[in-house]
Amino acid sequence: MKYLKIVRLTVSITVFCLFLWLFLALVPVNTKLANVLTYLQVTPAYIRWAAGIGSGLIGLLVVTGLTLLAGRVYCSSLCPLGTMQDVAIKLKSQKSKIKNKYKKPLNWLRFGIPLLALLAYHFGRKAEPLMVLDPYTEFGRITTEIIKPAAAFVVNAVSYALGQAGISAVRPVTMHFQDPGIVIISAVMLALLLGTAFFRGRLFCNTLCPVGGFLGALSYLSVFKLAMDGDKCNSCGLCGRLCKAECIDTQAKKLDFSKCVSCYNCVNICNRGAISYKTRFFRKKEVNTERRETIKAIFGTAAAAVIYLSFIPKAFAEGAASLIPVIKKNPVIVPPGAGSIQRFREMCTGCGLCVTACPSKVLTPQVHNKRGIIEQFQPAMDYQHSYCSFNCVICSQVCPTGAIKEITVEEKHIKAVGEAKYIKENCVVVTNGKPCVVCDEHCPTKAIMLVRYKNGLQIPYVREHLCIGCGACEKTCPAAPNKAIYVEGHQKHKTAEKPKSIGVKWEETRDFPF
Amino acid sequence: MNRREFIKTAFNLSVLTGAAIAVGKTPLMAVTGKSTVPPLPELVAIKGGEPGAMFEVAIKAIGGMGRFVKKGQTVLVKPNIGWDVAPEFGADTNPDLVYAVIKSAYAAGAKRVSVFDHTCDSWEECYKNSGIEAAVRSAGGVIVPGSRKEYYKEVTVPGGVSLKKAMAHELLINSDVFINVPVLKSHGSAGITAGMKNLMGTVWDRGSWHATDLHQRIADFAAYRKPDLVIVDAYRVMMSHGPKGIQSLADVAMMRTLLLSRDLVAAEAAAVKLFGQEPAQVKYLRLAAEKGLGKIDLSKVRIQRIEL
Incomplete structure (x- = not known):
């Protein structure tokens, strides 16, 4: 069974490197790669399934099937956050004297969290617990907010240096606007994860991770389980010291398979071959006290969750008062494909894949508007720093949870996420008396048309039925400190009219006109 | 002395x-x-062919690329890549023309031909979807980012009325030869846009131009560095909804014309005429002519007209 670890290492390193490449987005993101990689991520698959998007169920079935067959294979092979922790664990095993030993799991926590997350999502469509704790999402956010800027800094320095030598082989990387709050939160998460990984191995996976807890509960039912053969084991303790899940009690010669992340380090290290996969059907019946405790814990937390849910406010209502700042009634604008703010709120975990893939960097996790701290993990359109590219639908193609539903470029051209509003008094044409109308230049649908103002000047006029709310006018408006044109978000996206050409007034002549 | x-x-x-x-x-x-050799034309206007073929004829007529590019020189070719729009809509300079210009510069002995634009839409999409990045690469040119601040340095604009200092791309500052390759199209406020407004893509702080005095600043900056050659692409001309357009072929006139000149103002004036307007009505052009940057009166320009 020694090949198991080699297989696990190969798969996990490949998956991890691909995920890293995907989220760093040093070259334009490959949507196929994004789709393949995120297909088996449990939380996105669950959200897709809950929203009735067919592919979600298949992804979910594959991972639960794997777990029911051979335990938490996901945790050591497919989970990018798991492998990220393994890097810290590897550092430790080479340097430090800290050794792992068996610890009793905090069952109420490790089963409580997935249950709470599940109930909150299922009954309240509250994605917050998943937004904070889902391992795939956490990996995405950390990579996009912490690792990518560092990588971009290096790449851009190299790109500039090579550019000076006339080599344009390395293209620079454009970073999205980074909100300090999100960066700090991500940095703290990264430090906590690497810290706990260094000292306590996969502690996160066995206490806070909703996917780890869910698969852990499932693995009680696994057909094949890793188990210790008490006759072969001489209690040397090697496996226990190497076990990052702290699930092997070498004194009692027991392996808690529900905590096991299937890394197979123990299988590999044991000289006596005492640890191997055994079928549960051929085992002696014994009273499993731990399982009883687990079941108790599950019911206990279920009760707590119900109480929690009855106290939290009802799911975000469209047009709720908390969204109303002084100027913009609806400052939160979600990408075309999201359908409505409500739908997006419910389905996005904030993994940041769209943020990193977005070529114009209009999608950012942002805090300018008064949203709850956790809601800020979810990206929105940031018209202060950029605007949405007319011909781009990449966010809809990469979104793993279906929060941004896949749309075509043609659909996007008439998908109105908001509507431009013009404040004449702020306009530089009025305040300055000079021509500008940069908003008209950038408007992709010519929802902005020019009308006569005094002294031969022109000012914009918004034709709402053509406006798709892309934000080009707001971003480029030079008026300061307040913009003269801004986008008011639609709670529910609308359909705009397709602009019509007015035709060409030009006839070919034989001669030049000069 | x-x-x-x-x-x-x-x-x-x-x-x-x-x-x-x-x-x-x-x-x-x-x-x-x-x-006895007749004097070289100051402006070559050519029509009726494909962009590359027209350019070959026109550049010969104006004295050959060797007149502008000497062996071992570095060359900046500055097309308009401002918009994330496919070539057939005429929002950006024709990629085939850019290809032909780069090839010609290398044939004249250029050491390096670089291309960039400080785009309006997001640069990655503009470079890609305009077809220009691919054209530059296949011609052996160097495509340089135009949307990163580290490439821009402060310069003084001689005789600037509104614009006295600007952040200019180092390629504009340092290249031995500067070839301006704009596309002619309609423009909401300026009426038309071609070579002079194309220079906005060589500065960093372009937004401030709009906020202050657009026409004066366009005219001011034209004095910073006169192009060694202007090639106005009037092959596909977006007659309305410019400068970005609404991706409608109905807005595009197939003029199949190129204009070549060393005189930025004269080239622009001819472009305005092509568009069916009067040069004196375009404010930034009038201001530039008043500054003495070139001839706005085409009757005083030696023009060679070619039809293919």
Whole structure:
């Protein structure tokens, strides 16, 4: 069974490197790669399934099937956050004297969290617990907010240096606007994860991770389980010291398979071959006290969750008062494909894949508007720093949870996420008396048309039925400190009219006109 | 240098020049010297062909690329790549034309031909979807980012009325040869846009131009560096909804025309005429002509007209 670890290492390193490449987005993101990689991520698959998007169920079935067959294979092979922790664990095993030993799991926590997350999502469509704790999402956010800027800094320095030598082989990387709050939160998460990984191995996976807890509960039912053969084991303790899940009690010669992340380090290290996969059907019946405790814990937390849910406010209502700042009634604008703010709120975990893939960097996790701290993990359109590219639908193609539903470029051209509003008094044409109308230049649908103002000047006029709310006018408006044109978000996206050409007034002549 | 030395030097130089005119038969000399060779046109207008083919004929007519690019020089070719729009809609310079210009510059012995634009839409999409990045690469040119601040340095604009200092791309500052390759199209506020407004893509702080005095600043910046050659792409001309357009072929006129000149103002004036307007009505052009940056009156320009 020694090949198991080699297989696990190969798969996990490949998956991890691909995920890293995907989220760093040093070259334009490959949507196929994004789709393949995120297909088996449990939380996105669950959200897709809950929203009735067919592919979600298949992804979910594959991972639960794997777990029911051979335990938490996901945790050591497919989970990018798991492998990220393994890097810290590897550092430790080479340097430090800290050794792992068996610890009793905090069952109420490790089963409580997935249950709470599940109930909150299922009954309240509250994605917050998943937004904070889902391992795939956490990996995405950390990579996009912490690792990518560092990588971009290096790449851009190299790109500039090579550019000076006339080599344009390395293209620079454009970073999205980074909100300090999100960066700090991500940095703290990264430090906590690497810290706990260094000292306590996969502690996160066995206490806070909703996917780890869910698969852990499932693995009680696994057909094949890793188990210790008490006759072969001489209690040397090697496996226990190497076990990052702290699930092997070498004194009692027991392996808690529900905590096991299937890394197979123990299988590999044991000289006596005492640890191997055994079928549960051929085992002696014994009273499993731990399982009883687990079941108790599950019911206990279920009760707590119900109480929690009855106290939290009802799911975000469209047009709720908390969204109303002084100027913009609806400052939160979600990408075309999201359908409505409500739908997006419910389905996005904030993994940041769209943020990193977005070529114009209009999608950012942002805090300018008064949203709850956790809601800020979810990206929105940031018209202060950029605007949405007319011909781009990449966010809809990469979104793993279906929060941004896949749309075509043609659909996007008439998908109105908001509507431009013009404040004449702020306009530089009025305040300055000079021509500008940069908003008209950038408007992709010519929802902005020019009308006569005094002294031969022109000012914009918004034709709402053509406006798709892309934000080009707001971003480029030079008026300061307040913009003269801004986008008011639609709670529910609308359909705009397709602009019509007015035709060409030009006839070919034989001669030049000069 | 005292007066005597000055007179000596001046005398020697004039003798040398005279000798050169007598011996030299190069077309450039022919313009100034008395020769039977007809003077080179100041503006070449060509129509009726494909962009690459028209360029080959036109560049020969204006004296060959060797007149502008010498062996071992670095060349900046500045097309309009401002918009994330496919080539057939005429929002950006024709990629085939850009390809032909780069090839021609290399054939004349250029050491390196670089291309960039400080785009309006997001640069990655503009470079890709305009077809220009691919054209530059296949012609052996260097495509350089235009949307990163580290490439821009502060420069003084001589005689600037509104714009006295600007952040200019280092390629505009440092390249030996500057070839401006704009596309002609309609423009909401400026009426038309071609070569002079194309220069906005070589500065960093372009937004401030709109906030202050757009026409004056366009005219001001044109004085910073005169192009060695202007090639106006009027192959596909977006007649309305410019400068970005609404991706409608109905807005595009197939003029199949190119204009070549060393005079930015004259080239722009001819472009305005092509568009069916009067040069004097375009404010930034009038301001530039008043600054003495070129000839706005086309009757005073030596024009060669070619039809393919």
